[in-house]
Amino acid sequence: MNRRIVVARRPNGMLVEADFRMETVEPPRPAAGEVLLRTRYLSLGPYMRGRLDESSYAPAIPLGEVMVGSTIGEVVESRREGFAAGDLVLAASGWQELAVSDGRDLRKLDPAAAPPTLWFGVLGNSGFAAWVGVTEFARPMPGETLAVAAATGPVGATVVQMAKRAGARVIAIAGGAQKVAYACEVLGADAAIDHHAADFAQQLAAAAPSGIDAYFENVGGQVLFSVLAHLNPRARVAVCGLIAWYDLAGAPAGPDRTPELMGTILRKRLRVEGYILPDWEHRRAAFEDDVLGWLRDDRFAYKEDVVEGLANAPKALIGLLQGKNFGKPVIKL
Amino acid sequence: MNRRIVVARRPNGMLVEADFRMETVEPPRPAAGEVLLRTRYLSLGPYMRGRLDESSYAPAIPLGEVMVGSTIGEVVESRREGFAAGDLVLAASGWQELAVSDGRDLRKLDPAAAPPTLWFGVLGNSGFAAWVGVTEFARPMPGETLAVAAATGPVGATVVQMAKRAGARVIAIAGGAQKVAYACEVLGADAAIDHHAADFAQQLAAAAPSGIDAYFENVGGQVLFSVLAHLNPRARVAVCGLIAWYDLAGAPAGPDRTPELMGTILRKRLRVEGYILPDWEHRRAAFEDDVLGWLRDDRFAYKEDVVEGLANAPKALIGLLQGKNFGKPVIKL
Numbered sequence: 001m002n003r004r005i006v007v008a009r010r011p012n013g014m015l016v017e018a019d020f021r022m023e024t025v026e027p028p029r030p031a032a033g034e035v036l037l038r039t040r041y042l043s044l045g046p047y048m049r050g051r052l053d054e055s056s057y058a059p060a061i062p063l064g065e066v067m068v069g070s071t072i073g074e075v076v077e078s079r080r081e082g083f084a085a086g087d088l089v090l091a092a093s094g095w096q097e098l099a100v101s102d103g104r105d106l107r108k109l110d111p112a113a114a115p116p117t118l119w120f121g122v123l124g125n126s127g128f129a130a131w132v133g134v135t136e137f138a139r140p141m142p143g144e145t146l147a148v149a150a151a152t153g154p155v156g157a158t159v160v161q162m163a164k165r166a167g168a169r170v171i172a173i174a175g176g177a178q179k180v181a182y183a184c185e186v187l188g189a190d191a192a193i194d195h196h197a198a199d200f201a202q203q204l205a206a207a208a209p210s211g212i213d214a215y216f217e218n219v220g221g222q223v224l225f226s227v228l229a230h231l232n233p234r235a236r237v238a239v240c241g242l243i244a245w246y247d248l249a250g251a252p253a254g255p256d257r258t259p260e261l262m263g264t265i266l267r268k269r270l271r272v273e274g275y276i277l278p279d280w281e282h283r284r285a286a287f288e289d290d291v292l293g294w295l296r297d298d299r300f301a302y303k304e305d306v307v308e309g310l311a312n313a314p315k316a317l318i319g320l321l322q323g324k325n326f327g328k329p330v331i332k333l
Numbered sequence: 334m335n336r337r338i339v340v341a342r343r344p345n346g347m348l349v350e351a352d353f354r355m356e357t358v359e360p361p362r363p364a365a366g367e368v369l370l371r372t373r374y375l376s377l378g379p380y381m382r383g384r385l386d387e388s389s390y391a392p393a394i395p396l397g398e399v400m401v402g403s404t405i406g407e408v409v410e411s412r413r414e415g416f417a418a419g420d421l422v423l424a425a426s427g428w429q430e431l432a433v434s435d436g437r438d439l440r441k442l443d444p445a446a447a448p449p450t451l452w453f454g455v456l457g458n459s460g461f462a463a464w465v466g467v468t469e470f471a472r473p474m475p476g477e478t479l480a481v482a483a484a485t486g487p488v489g490a491t492v493v494q495m496a497k498r499a500g501a502r503v504i505a506i507a508g509g510a511q512k513v514a515y516a517c518e519v520l521g522a523d524a525a526i527d528h529h530a531a532d533f534a535q536q537l538a539a540a541a542p543s544g545i546d547a548y549f550e551n552v553g554g555q556v557l558f559s560v561l562a563h564l565n566p567r568a569r570v571a572v573c574g575l576i577a578w579y580d581l582a583g584a585p586a587g588p589d590r591t592p593e594l595m596g597t598i599l600r601k602r603l604r605v606e607g608y609i610l611p612d613w614e615h616r617r618a619a620f621e622d623d624v625l626g627w628l629r630d631d632r633f634a635y636k637e638d639v640v641e642g643l644a645n646a647p648k649a650l651i652g653l654l655q656g657k658n659f660g661k662p663v664i665k666l
Contacts, residue, residue: 220591220595224591234612239595239598241599242592242595242596242599245592245595245596250588251587251588251589251590251593252587252588252589252592253587253588253589254584254585254586255583255584255585255589256584256586256591257591258553258557258589258590258591258594259575259584260584261591261594261595262550262553262557262575262578262594263575263578265572265607266574266608267607267609268607269608269609269612270606270607271604271605272598272604272606273598273602273604274598274599274600274602274603275602276599276600276602279567
């Protein structure tokens with residue numbers, strides 16, 4: 001049988017486990033030209049929140065359909081040339097134990113090149129989002145200061161390490177003492193601040209004595225406004241994500257801070273740019289070359305937060321949206 | 334005697350006439366190396382609101398000091414080589430009848446090249462703000478659609494005409510039937526919409542069948558959000574001014590629309606950039622060459638709203654901030 005998790009209903013604001021439903025159905029059978037995959041790992045990411053309703057640039061997943069997501073699968077039966085039982089592939093099977101594919105969405109993985117689950121994180125869209133944001137938008141220069149929130153996740157950790165490599169001073173923002181320590185000690189941030197701290201604004205001021213020249217925006221919320229206050233004239237803001245706001249059912253209560261935001265953009269002559277990965281696929285090979293090189297030379301740190309069991313995927317996704325994970329969330333089946 | 338208008342107090346939200354005070358003082362006397370100027374015209378601009386408190390990038394005018402502003406003066410006594418009685422100069426004497434200058438802030442005007450008051454508007458910072466925003470940030474291309482609000486003022490009117498010259502479709506937003514008609518008939522906009530109209534959003538949708546590729550932002554407020562809804566992916570937003578918000582005493586009531594604004598920047602991959610003119614002085618000569626050329630060829634429309642009398646300057650500035658002027662506001666003394 002095939003166990004799978006489907007979208008049960010549209011979330012009303014904050015995501016809850018009851019927005020999903022576990023089902024057991026007949027296993028799929030591969031037709032000629034197809035392979036049957038057994039899911040080994042699921043990747044979780046904040047983008048998933050947007051796919052559950054109309055708030056993303058991508059269409060919502062229809063109710064009753066399997067929750068989408070990147071997976072690592074093992075070929076258990078191949079009716080397609082080029083694939084054999086035992087092959088490990090990067091797939092998009094979603095939250096289910098078994099799936100068929102015609103091979104077009106599969107990528108064979110070489111377990112010798114890198115641990116396979118890294119293709120979910122620092123070698124996948126998370127690392128790519130960081131790489132595009134740093135190289136194309138935030139562009140930290142030697143001597144400049146870059147700030148990034150969610151700094152220990154796979155996106156933020158890649159941003160921190162790339163900005164250090166570029167010669168910038170890096171301010172890492174993260175939630176909790178453990179993540180703050182990791183950002184400095186393992187990732188090499190020059191300063192790290194706990195966004196839960198009561199004196200967050202004062203700590204940020206102390207960490208940015210020369211202001212902030214580039215902000216990698218992946219959270220939104222109050223952190224954005226705290227950083228805005230310390231941006232230097234002509235600073236760049238690369239808008240990669242807004243996780244603090246993904247759970248909103250509507251516009252939050254006032255006051256309306258858009259005049260403050262737009263006024264800061266004007267007075268400080270900021271450049272604020274959003275980007276999404278489908279526009280940047282032509283740069284993916286260059287990104288993978290970079291990260292594989294850093295991994296090979298052992299000059300690149302990453303962290304995974306592995307949870308066992310398909311049934312725990314909804315809870316882990318909710319935890320991710322609340323910042324409870326520490327490292328790239330991976331579900332091991 | 335010298336009549337002058339000074340800043341009486343800090344405005345509390347909306348500017349009122351009592352924030353200014355008229356004084357009559359001894360006339361200034363030119364020292365050696367100085368000239369005595371009689372003010373002929375004052376220029377009014379929305380930037381003045383920001384100089385009255387701490388909301389601008391420029392420092393606030395101290396209380397009791399003469400209100401600042403560009404002027405056109407006639408030299409009535411010269412103790413400086415290079416200036417003679419009768420010379421017409423662009424100056425920064427502020428709101429007073431008589432002023433002295435050591436000549437360093439003066440620019441002699443040739444009344445034959447262009448009507449002198451145009452140096453307040455389409456040949457001055459208003460035209461320059463439009464020119465920088467269009468050439469460096471909004472960058473309309475042939476076949477694209479550009480939208481601009483306050484489209485009949487000296488900034489907006491220059492934007493409309495430059496964008497048409499660049500081959501773009503232009504949507505002009507203005508307040509009132511008279512301005513809307515002027516935008517189409519005189520400035521050449523392809524569509525013009527009254528922002529007071531109850532069905533403004535529907536009119537904007539109808540005027541932008543292919544979306545909007547570039548928005549010249551000089552107002553803020555609800556117009557910004559209406560335009561955001563029609564921006565195309567990767568559209569550019571040039572943030573030149575936010576006149577709708579200059580009078581705010583604090584953040585307006587909710588809901589807070591920053592998540593909507595930032596979410597739109599992300600999903601539509603917008604580039605939102607603020608700019609201020611002090612960063613662009615190296616381009617001013619190129620701008621003046623362009624506009625003088627268009628004026629010489631009679632291919633450039635402009636409109637002035639001339640009010641007589643120094644005492645009417647505060648009222649005219651308040652009217653400007655409320656969009657009551659029609660054309661560049663000029664005070665004739």
